[in-house]
Amino acid sequence: MSDTPDPVVARNPSEKVASFDHHSRGALDRVQHFLHRYPTMVPVIVLVLSVLAFGLISPNFFSAFNLSLILQQVAVVGTLAAAQSLVILTAGIDLSVGAVMVMVSVIMGKLSVDFGIPVPIAILIGLAVGGATGALNGALVTRLKLPPFITTLGTWNIFLALNYYLSNRETIRSQTLDAEAPLLKFFGERFNLGGAVLTYGVLLMILVFAVLWYALNHTAWGRRVYAVGDDPEAAALAGIQTKRVLMSVYIVSGAICALAAWSSIGRVGSVSPTSFFEANLESITAVVIGGISLFGGRGSILGPLIGALIVGVFNSGLRLAGVDVLWQLFATGWLIIVAVAIDQWIRKISS
């Protein structure tokens, strides 16, 4: 020890055992500890670097128009990623988020247009259906003890089938919505913010992340979500009702999918049962790139927001640079692999 001797240590040498060794760490070790402490720094650095790189390559990239366009493009998948994050924090995974979103958008559209139900009530019913789909997933995971991957693989197909049944595979056209249910397109409406054109869907995404950030970091519920994801047996022995926590996570996640559904109607402009086919995997991509561990209990909820933005920046930047679309997929693939590799490395600290 190089610092002044601790009086307690001096009096009782065995106290030394309880001290924390701050020394003899290499540079790489220090990076590892830093990232362990602030796991969101990885996506933040990647985002900053990619914005700078694409800004240098294509001068149009930095325009307010382009940057706000990226935000608009990631709004729906970003909101969905918030729902996905909650489930992944509990060491689960939800393959059904995209199907729930599309199905709920169909329900909201059908009820308002075909059944003449007042739009606000149709929206509330849609939110309730979203929560109910989460409750179904949650009940299968907690009561029947099925693995979340298999549970949601099953319900993904079920919700997709219900979506085709309810919609008759027909799209509700934009003009019909304008005439009969303009409120459904609310989140697609634009407003001007200092030269940047944003949609209310972007605000919704940011709001959802802000609320979840507060709930996860500053309420007992949030701490319990992390504890259950980290080590469910330890959490149960420490007196947490783990099933109740898991159930609440799936229900909240389902309700957020329903909010994303409302937002998606605004983004697409119509209600289409075949839209957002890849939203499931895109939401998982954003969460993983955002530094939330697939093994649960680790990572910040703000990571997936940044993860979604990184994907948006790569897609926009590569397109502006005139690169073939296939290289966007190629780049996203590598981002995922690198993100998971970094997560594994950070987690090694505990052993």
Next chain:
Amino acid sequence: MTQPLLYARNLVKRYGRVTALDHADFDLYPGEILAVIGDNGAGKSSLIKAISGAVQPDEGEIRLDGQPVSFASPLEARKAGIETVYQTLALSPALSISDNMFMGREIRRGGIMGKWFGMLDKPSMDAFSRQKLSELGLMTIQNINQPVETLSGGQRQGVAVARAAAFGSRVIILDEPTAALGVKESRRVLDLILDVRSRGIPIVLISHNMPHVFEVADRIHIHRLGRRLCVINPKEHTMSDAVAYMTGARVPEGIAA
């Protein structure tokens, strides 16, 4: 002698055809360290689980401070003031020391933020955790928001014991607290156990480590074949006596074979 704080008679627990507890008795007196030893499969852990609410005995009675109790879950035992430190410690490695101390019994802020938005009172929780760790001589842990996984094995044990000591108002049960630790760290945990006793809280110590048991225990409960064989005073018996009783190689005086 004073009345036992925790008292059990004729506890029976069967798992199918296996009888884990066969009319077992148990007494814990105020302010003492009672070690529970026994061979593997003797039923020590069933006994401890019955007392800590993790299993419900088929027969028998348990009294806490003279009042009959029956715990349907560890949570109920905890509410009655019986805290258990499990061998696995039941800590969440990625969460902070403070989060772990208050897991399941967080403190909320006063006013609207606490009542309507469930906001946690982190400053109070941190201060309380720091105070409890200092009381047990673990003050060298500087940062109360440090994740538990960055602590050493002994420090983690210290956090788990501090948590039990902070909330266990009546009884603390420690299951193999030194099993996974090195010599120095074991030393520290034993000191911690003595510290907790000096604050008046009785401790039930389950351990395989005879030197540790003989060093700290006031009385030793020897469990054999699902029941209490005898209780010995560590000052009047040797370790080899205890092992002989435990394994059935010898029968203690005054006990019918």
